Amino acid sequence: MAELRADQLPLLVTFTDLDDPKGARVVPPNNLPRAFGPFGPGVRLMRAWIEMTSDPLTRGIERKLPWLKDFKGYLGGPFDATWSRPSRNLTGNDFIKGL
Numbered sequence: 180m181a182e183l184r185a186d187q188l189p190l191l192v193t194f195t196d197l198d199d200p201k202g203a204r205v206v207p208p209n210n211l212p213r214a215f216g217p218f219g220p221g222v223r224l225m226r227a228w229i230e231m232t233s234d235p236l237t238r239g240i241e242r243k244l245p246w247l248k249d250f251k252g253y254l255g256g257p258f259d260a261t262w263s264r265p266s267r268n269l270t271g272n273d274f275i276k277g278l
């Protein structure tokens with residue numbers, strides 16, 4: 180097990196609507212209270228770590244995000260003002276690993 184530094188944290192994303200990939204929003208780890216709305220005061224990320232395991236891969240994200248299977252992302256790129264928005268460049272591969 181190894182503790183992660185702030186620059187090693189994975190991308191945290193929340194959805195305003197699980198049925199709409201355009202509702203994806205990046206959640207900055209240093210601003211979790213905003214992401215949790217009225218439940219947010221006092222919420223903070225204390226630490227994160229990574230651990231090797233022999234457990235099987237977690238499957239089934241496509242049941243929660245049914246659009247994920249065929250989702251190819253949106254057009255955009257580094258010269259597009261909205262390029263950094265996850266709803267512009269998020270793809271199914273960002274959620275399905277190990278297949």
